[in-house]
Amino acid sequence: MYILPMKWTSSLQSGPSLEKAVSRAAHEVRERIGSQSADLGLLFISAGYRSEAVEIWSNLKRDLDVRHLIGCTAGGVIGGGREVEQQNAVSLTAAIMPDVEIRTFSLLQESLPDADGGPKAWRDLVTCPPEAKPHFIILSDPFSLDADALVSGLDFAFPEAIKIGGLASAGASPGENLLFADQRVASKGAVGVALFGDISVEAVVAQGCRPIGEPLAVTESDGNILIGVNNVSPLAYLQGLFEKLSQRDQELLQTSLFxxxxxDPFKKAPKQGDFLIRNILGLDQSNGLMAIGAMLRPGQTVQFHLRDATTSREDLQLMLSKSESAKWNKVSGDPSEFGAVLFSCVGRGA
Structure with missing residues (x-):
């Protein structure tokens, strides 16, 4: 029996109506992959469509003609070789995935197993059978779920699995993001998909950032709110650092600060590349507090970083050229058999 090869495609559409934009994206995707229903869809929606998405979500999934679907609202969307920010747009990626088992899931902070929970608790959380060797795509709300704890738990239960994903970026405060998993819509927690079977997944990370200042100790925090570093507010620290920077870095600090x-908490002399880069979601000028796209705890070592377009682009191109997927793509000759899901930081500039 002939089995169709894996096939990926994507479309980006914009306009005042979410329903019409999704309809155009679905039409373009169907033209490329044929009449067969896609096995997996990834849908990213600009913040301006939020209210409409809640009202018509059940219709959207039907119109998209995909068996499984996850997605979220975002500050900007990428698809079809384009990126759109500061205006309404949707990005739809769809894949035909023969011989691949797909399990979507949604969860809340309180549903995460505790520190004493064994691997079975984590397998049950993401609906994976014991014999499965899955890979994961995870989309999380930064205000309501500790993504680091989730990934650490999945590392414990599935040490060989690739885990990729990003933070919903359409909201500046709790409850403003939306997360989608099949028929489910939520404003907190996380959604994801487990993929196992005849599939190979590779994670390519290009941070494109360089550190400024010096490593700092988190002296006070509350969830994802950074209250103090080295016993001063983060804003006070940055104000002191600003005067020591070059004019170019002073400009970048105002637009591309991370x-x-x-x-590795035991690293004694951290350098560039030793840090996990997180977005700065907001800054309270009145008290100097800062909202970060990750849960924090006192005692952690952090350092502010800057990102510029040239550094980002060069880093991304280098990492992609080294990837195993790039090598297989040259052998196959059909790029549609390979899919890439790009999670870009808000100020990436690449």
């Missing part, structure tokens, strides 16, 4: 969290 916080790096040291990945």
């Amino acid at each position: 916080l790096g969290i040291l990945m």
Whole structure:
């Protein structure tokens, strides 16, 4: 029996109506992959469509003609080789995935197993049987779920699995993001999909950031709110650092500032590349507090980073050229058999 090869495609559409934009994206996707229903869809929606998405979600999934669907609202969307920010748009990626088992899931912070929970608790959480060797795509709300704890738990239960994903970026405060998983719509927690079977997944990380200042100790935090570093507010620290920077870096600090969290807490002399880069979601000028796209805890080592377009682009191109997927693509000759899901930081500039 002939089995169709895996096939990927994507479409980006914009306009005042979410329903019409999704309809155009679905039409373009169907033209490329044929009459067969897609096995998996990834849908990303600009913040301006939020209210309409809640009202018509059940119709959207039907119109998209996909068996499984996850997605979220975002500050900007990428698809079909284009990126759109500051205006309404949708990005739809669809894939035909023969011989691949697909399990979607949605969860809340309180549903995460505790520290004593074994691998079975984590397998049950993401609906994976014991014999499965899955890979994961995860979309999380930064205000309501500790994504680091989720990934750490999945690392514990599935040490060989690739985990990729991003943070919903359409909201500046709790409850403003939306997360989608099949028929479910939520404003908190996380959604995801487990993929196992005849599939190979590779994670390519290009941070494109360079550190400024010096490593700092988190002296006070509350969830994802950074209250103090080295016993001063983050804003007070940055104000002191600003005068020491070059004019170019002073400009970047105002538009492309990020916080790096040291990945190895035992690293004595951290350098560029040792930090996990997280978005700065907001800043309270009145008290100097800062909202970060990750849960924080006192004692962590952090360092502010800057990102510029040239550094980002060069880093991304280098990492992609080294990837196993690039090598297989040259052998196959059919790029549609390979899919890439790009999670870009808000200020990436690449």
